[in-house]
Amino acid sequence: MNGNMLATLLPLVLLLVVMYFLLIRPQKKREKQVNQMRSNVRVGDEIITIGGICGKVVKTKDESLVIQVGADKVKFEIMRWSVSKVVENAKPTKKVSVPSSEEETEEEDAPKKAMPRRLKKKAAQEEKAEEPESAEEAAPEEEPAEEAAAEEQK
Numbered sequence: 001m002n003g004n005m006l007a008t009l010l011p012l013v014l015l016l017v018v019m020y021f022l023l024i025r026p027q028k029k030r031e032k033q034v035n036q037m038r039s040n041v042r043v044g045d046e047i048i049t050i051g052g053i054c055g056k057v058v059k060t061k062d063e064s065l066v067i068q069v070g071a072d073k074v075k076f077e078i079m080r081w082s083v084s085k086v087v088e089n090a091k092p093t094k095k096v097s098v099p100s101s102e103e104e105t106e107e108e109d110a111p112k113k114a115m116p117r118r119l120k121k122k123a124a125q126e127e128k129a130e131e132p133e134s135a136e137e138a139a140p141e142e143e144p145a146e147e148a149a150a151e152e153q154k
Contacts, residue, residue, distance in 0.1 A: 038080050041065060044090025049082045057090075 041047065045057045047067065055067035058075055066077050 037086060038083050041080070041083060041086060042090050045086050046088040047086050048084045049078060050084045051082070053078075054087070 041057055041060065043057050043060060046054070047057060047065075048054050049067075053067075053069060055069040057065050058068045059066035064077050064079050065083070066075055068075050
């Protein structure tokens with residue numbers, strides 16, 4: 001009876017061992033890699049969520065991320081576990097520049113402020129408005145000559 005019982009349980013035990021090595025172990029490895037990838041997400045990484053949303057990581061927290069999505073740059077918060085994959089890792093940039101003149105160093109030292117689009121447009125319009133004024137200021141000597149020529153024609 002012991003031999004009969006051993007012959008009955010042996011295929012079942014072998015089946016469990018094979019299932020462990022073919023299914024359970026690789027799944028645990030994959031899960032470990034995914035958890036490592038999710039914990040290594042940094043600011044600047046481009047990600048795809050499990051819902052299919054593509055975005056760029058703007059801020060990281062313990063269990064959540066703030067991502068920026070679309071042309072309007074809408075920001076919203078997602079949980080770390082909802083990251084499907086990292087498309088592009090953020091590359092640390094080292095800024096190495098040799099300034100050729102003092103003007104460039106002054107411009108680099110001044111803090112750059114981000115301006116909304118409408119303010120950028122307004123500033124551009126003001127610059128365009130200043131250009132004709134400066135052209136008029138630079139050419140007041142020509143105006144009397146033009147006026148005299150116009151009066152002569154009358």
